[in-house]
Amino acid sequence: MRLLLVLFSILFSTTIISQEVIEFRGINRTGHYPETGLLKEWPEEGPELVLKIENIGKGYSQPVVADGKIFVTGIKNDGTDAISAYDMNGHLLWETDYGQSWTRSYSDSRCTPTFENGKLYVASGTGQLSCVDAQTGKIVWQVDAVDKYGGEIHQHGDSENPLLVNDLVVYTTGGENYTMVAFKKSDGTEVWKAKSLGGAKSYASPVLISHKGNRIILVQTTRNLIAINPVNGNLLWDYDLIQFHEGNQGQGAQTNPALSYNNEVFVTSGYNHPATMFSIAEDNQDVDLKWKNETLNTHIGGVVLVNENIFGSNWQHNSRGRWACIDWKTGKTHWEEEWFNKGSVIYADGKLYLYEEKSGNVALVEPSSEKLKIVSTFKIEEGTGPHWAHPAIYNGKLFIRHGDVLMVYNIKA
16 A cells, blocks of 8 residues: 555656636536546556545545645545545545535435635535635535525435536525525625526536527526526526426436537436437527437436537436437437446546446447447446446546545556
8 A cells, every 4th residue: 555655646746737627527517527648548457556545435426636635525424524635645634524414315425526726615415505725624604505595405415516607606406495596605695596496406516508608507406407697697598307207216306417519408317318409599598409319318427528429328227227329419329338337427538438337347438429449447346335426537547436435546648
């Protein structure tokens, strides 16, 4: 273990890529990571493990790396959500409790902290939103957003990763009072409240997109896809998603951040809900359904867009799924293939990274509309529970979290 720590310290001495906001699923929550010079194939036994940190607290969230530190959330034994900071040798710098975890079902921490300018923004499983000083771990401000604004959390707890927009942090409350509330990043002062269209907050985190030069917040409640003006919280348009949730299982369970490209929006959520593509009107006051696809109904693993093809896994049932590729423009299914089980996907330097959720298999994949082109694989042997945390890539390192263990692999060429 001492040798691994030394190697990691040396390997992390390279220049860190500058990124203003470090958050869930990389650049703008798209699953893309701004890394270059990565391995194009891995050794037979997998890439080199350079660091393993144990006892980080159980969780399904990703770590983020910023200011020379690793930040990660985890649930403590007393049901408290905590955020921890580690140095690049894996030594604990600080740990801060920031709220009550969701304990009724799938209780592990699930919020990936959002980092900007020395501050971390994080939400607990029951809806406490906090700003934490990244250097000291001190809570700068905190608001019990769900309780204060009469919010409603869907049946498996709050999975939101806070979104930053200019000088605001926005948070989905759901419920009959409001859809979303915006707070000043500096002190947590309320700035605006977006009206409710009904429905609880879903599991999908909001995203910030641009349409015709205007910024838009896209949020999914258990009922609707909603576009919000980030300046004042006004609703621009909405679309009824619950109409596609025809079965009893998973009703209202929007599970993945929306994906936007070329003035269109893609939404997928598992449970045999069809994936849907929407076209935003020129005046940004309406949206139309462009196509539906029955194949890529992604459960909780996210999707990525590469060369106008969407890659991800689908839902056969809660413990089973295949991998698929569909066309962004037409919704045509290019392929659907078996590879162990469903899971999460990210992208960096021309390759897909798949992390299968049942047994912990990891694959390096060539993006292709022809078939699933697996280049290299290895398997995660550490940790317990489902492999639900999405991988992340920072500074030429692949970060994989399984339960209360964080593993870091050198994938730099």
